[in-house]
Amino acid sequence: MTTHYLILSGLLFAIGAIGVLTRRNAIVVFMCVELMLNACNLAFVTFARQVGNLEGQIIAFFVMVVAAAEVVVGLAIIVTIFRTRRSASVDDVNLLKY
Amino acid sequence: MNNTIVAPTIEYGTLAPLLLIFGAAIVGVLVEAFAPRYLRKAMQVPITLLSIAGAFALVILQVVSGDVPTTPVAMGALAVDGPSLFIWGVILVLSFVCVLLINDEGHFVASAAAVPGSADEEEAERSGSAHTEVYPLALFAIGGMLLFPAANDLLTMFVGLEVMSLPLYLLCGLARRRRLLSQEASMKYFLLGAFSSAFFLYGTAMIYGYAGTVSFAGISQAMATGALLDPLLLLGFSLLAVGLLFKLGAAPFQAWKPDVYQGAPTPITALMASGTLVAAVGALLRVFWAGLGNLDWNWRPVIWVIAALTMIVGSILAITQTDIKRMLAYSSIAHAGFLLVGVVATSSTAAGNAISMQAILFYLLVYGLATVGAFAVVTLVRDPGGEANHLSRWAGLGKRSPILAGVFAFFLLAFAGIPLTSGFFGKYAVFTAALASGREAGDSLGAWMTGLVVVGVVASAIAAFFYVRVIVLMFFNEPAADGPSIAIPSTGTVAVISIAMLVTVGVGVFPEPVLQLAHNAAAGLFIR
Numbered sequence: 001m002t003t004h005y006l007i008l009s010g011l012l013f014a015i016g017a018i019g020v021l022t023r024r025n026a027i028v029v030f031m032c033v034e035l036m037l038n039a040c041n042l043a044f045v046t047f048a049r050q051v052g053n054l055e056g057q058i059i060a061f062f063v064m065v066v067a068a069a070e071v072v073v074g075l076a077i078i079v080t081i082f083r084t085r086r087s088a089s090v091d092d093v094n095l096l097k098y
Numbered sequence: 099m100n101n102t103i104v105a106p107t108i109e110y111g112t113l114a115p116l117l118l119i120f121g122a123a124i125v126g127v128l129v130e131a132f133a134p135r136y137l138r139k140a141m142q143v144p145i146t147l148l149s150i151a152g153a154f155a156l157v158i159l160q161v162v163s164g165d166v167p168t169t170p171v172a173m174g175a176l177a178v179d180g181p182s183l184f185i186w187g188v189i190l191v192l193s194f195v196c197v198l199l200i201n202d203e204g205h206f207v208a209s210a211a212a213v214p215g216s217a218d219e220e221e222a223e224r225s226g227s228a229h230t231e232v233y234p235l236a237l238f239a240i241g242g243m244l245l246f247p248a249a250n251d252l253l254t255m256f257v258g259l260e261v262m263s264l265p266l267y268l269l270c271g272l273a274r275r276r277r278l279l280s281q282e283a284s285m286k287y288f289l290l291g292a293f294s295s296a297f298f299l300y301g302t303a304m305i306y307g308y309a310g311t312v313s314f315a316g317i318s319q320a321m322a323t324g325a326l327l328d329p330l331l332l333l334g335f336s337l338l339a340v341g342l343l344f345k346l347g348a349a350p351f352q353a354w355k356p357d358v359y360q361g362a363p364t365p366i367t368a369l370m371a372s373g374t375l376v377a378a379v380g381a382l383l384r385v386f387w388a389g390l391g392n393l394d395w396n397w398r399p400v401i402w403v404i405a406a407l408t409m410i411v412g413s414i415l416a417i418t419q420t421d422i423k424r425m426l427a428y429s430s431i432a433h434a435g436f437l438l439v440g441v442v443a444t445s446s447t448a449a450g451n452a453i454s455m456q457a458i459l460f461y462l463l464v465y466g467l468a469t470v471g472a473f474a475v476v477t478l479v480r481d482p483g484g485e486a487n488h489l490s491r492w493a494g495l496g497k498r499s500p501i502l503a504g505v506f507a508f509f510l511l512a513f514a515g516i517p518l519t520s521g522f523f524g525k526y527a528v529f530t531a532a533l534a535s536g537r538e539a540g541d542s543l544g545a546w547m548t549g550l551v552v553v554g555v556v557a558s559a560i561a562a563f564f565y566v567r568v569i570v571l572m573f574f575n576e577p578a579a580d581g582p583s584i585a586i587p588s589t590g591t592v593a594v595i596s597i598a599m600l601v602t603v604g605v606g607v608f609p610e611p612v613l614q615l616a617h618n619a620a621a622g623l624f625i626r
Contacts, residue, residue, distance in 0.1 A: 006307075009303075013296075013300055016296070017293075017296075020289075020293050026285065026289065029289055030289065030292070033289070033292045033293055033296055036293075036296035036297075036299075036300070037296055037299060039300065040296065040299040040300050040302075040303050043300065043303035043304070043307070044303050044306060046307075047303065047306050047307040047310075050307065051306075051307070051310035052310075053310060053311075055306070055310075055311060055312065056303075056306055059253050059302075059306070059312065062253055062256075062257060063256075063299065066256070066257065066260045069260065069264060070260065070264065070292055073264045073267050073268055073288065074267075074288055074289075074292065076268065077267060077268070077271060077281070077284050077285050077288050078285065080210065080211070080271065080281055080284075081281050081282070081284075081285050083211075083213050084213055084214055084277075084278065084281060085278075090285075090289070093281075093282040093285055093286065094282075095278055095279055095282055096279055096282055096283060096286070096356075096357040096360055096361055097357070
């Protein structure tokens with residue numbers, strides 16, 4: 001039965017998306033994005049099982065590598081912001097508007 | 099069971115432009131690691147410019163020699179077809195001129211790690227250190243831009259998307275002046291970009307679940323035989339569209355664009371406004387036409403609405419802007435809408451599709467170059483604290499520096515699509531393609547396409563209002579006593595503005611050669 005895994009993947013993706021929209025700390029927002037990527041991985045692996053080929057499992061490896069690269073870039077940016085403003089809240093970065 | 103493992107084949111000749119750019123980027127990283135600091139810039143600039151020029155030469159060589167591959171290369175991962183080669187050529191030209199802008203002094207921070215206003219920052223400025231990492235980062239971004247629209251499966255496209263975006267997130271945060279704005283732009287771009295690429299990836303997963311493969315050939319084959327209203331397929335299509343339309347900056351996913359364009363260093367803004375847009379349109383076209391072509395009854399209405407919304411939102415919000423870079427960002431949103439009109443204009447015949455494709459390819463080239471030219475002018479109008487981006491500071495520029503203001507006015511007229519500029523033929527080609535597509539479909543669908551063109555023309559008229567307003571401001575207002583100074587342009591900036599001007603005028607008067615080139619590139623359509 002692969003349906004349960006797909007439901008779990010959908011739930012994880014939804015939790016991640018809601019977290020991105022509601023959380024205020026940039027690090028937590030970023031972790032929620034990572035959660036969404038992992039939900040994708042779960043979906044890929046489940047579908048690989050369901051359709052009976054290995055493509056989905058291989059894609060999951062690619063996604064992990066991309067997610068790791070994204071962490072490097074993302075943390076660099078968030079740490080720079082934190083050093084400048086002493087805050088990692090996404091509400092505080094509000095100079096650019098309208 | 100077949101137990102032999104077949105070694106993969108890689109068509110190195112066809113992929114040479116891509117490999118050259120990525121190879122040069124890696125060499126650039128090695129230079130950063132091993133070359134002494136005083137030598138780095140002297141090594142990075144030639145590596146970057148020569149590799150881009152070399153890649154462009156390889157693309158031209160491939161086109162001239164006529165051996166455009168008719169099947170996907172690299173084990174089906176990439177499709178180097180006519181449209182891909184044209185888009186590669188455009189991206190390489192645009193990135194070459196953007197690198198000339200990047201090369202100018204004073205755009206990038208001396209030390210990104212130093213806190214703004216701290217003693218560290220002062221020290222770094224005094225010692226004259228510079229981030230030459232900008233060049234390899236730009237090369238990686240350019241390589242991603244080449245990979246993104248040429249990808250022949252959704253996985254390669256996702257990797258291309260990230261390779262393009264990750265260096266740009268960093269480059270956005272490296273402005274020398276107004277560093278708080280720059281860092282803020284970087285963070286906003288990063289968080290929203292990562293969010294949207296997660297959507298793209300989940301869409302890919304859904305499509306994989308539907309088709310059992312992520313290659314465009316496999317997807318369209320599965321659609322030819324399977325159900326078209328499968329929830330997995332529809333969900334996958336919607337999520338993919340969110341990811342792609344975000345990169346394009348189409349409404350309602352346009353919110354990041356003005357902020358990021360304003361905060362980023364202007365040469366990087368130029369690279370994003372031209373190269374990224376071209377790559378995103380290419381990828382969007384490939385997903386919708388080559389991958390989801392059989393689903394066009396479902397996606398055409400969606401893109402219709404988004405195209406109309408994007409044109410209207412871009413044009414109307416641009417009127418209220420007071421910052422020149424923000425205004426150009428909204429103008430870029432409006433242009434994304436005009437390009438989407440071409441995406442909707444599909445046809446049941448290959449010849450009809452080729453007309454729409456030709457229009458889009460032509461539009462990409464002329465819009466990209468005019469944009470880079472406009473941002474090059476923006477880098478030259480300066481206040482003591484950096485660029486003078488507030489519109490009020492541009493008042494009377496035409497009296498102080500008639501040539502610069504004249505050139506800028508010309509680019510704005512090209513954006514507005516006034517005849518005798520390249521922008522006119524770009525819009526004309528896209529709108530005619532849309533009308534032709536509607537005529538072919540007949541009755542109610544034809545009326546819808548005509549309606550979209552009417553929206554486009556109205557949006558163009560609204561856009562013309564704010565372009566002309568800037569021209570009036572520059573030429574018919576009195577300059578302020580403490581007005582901005584006009585920097586003496588470097589050779590690179592002069593070259594950028596001249597190239598952009600030459601193409602905008604040249605294509606505006608004699609569009610046939612470029613149209614013919616786009617026609618030849620579009621004739622074969624996408625392979626998959």
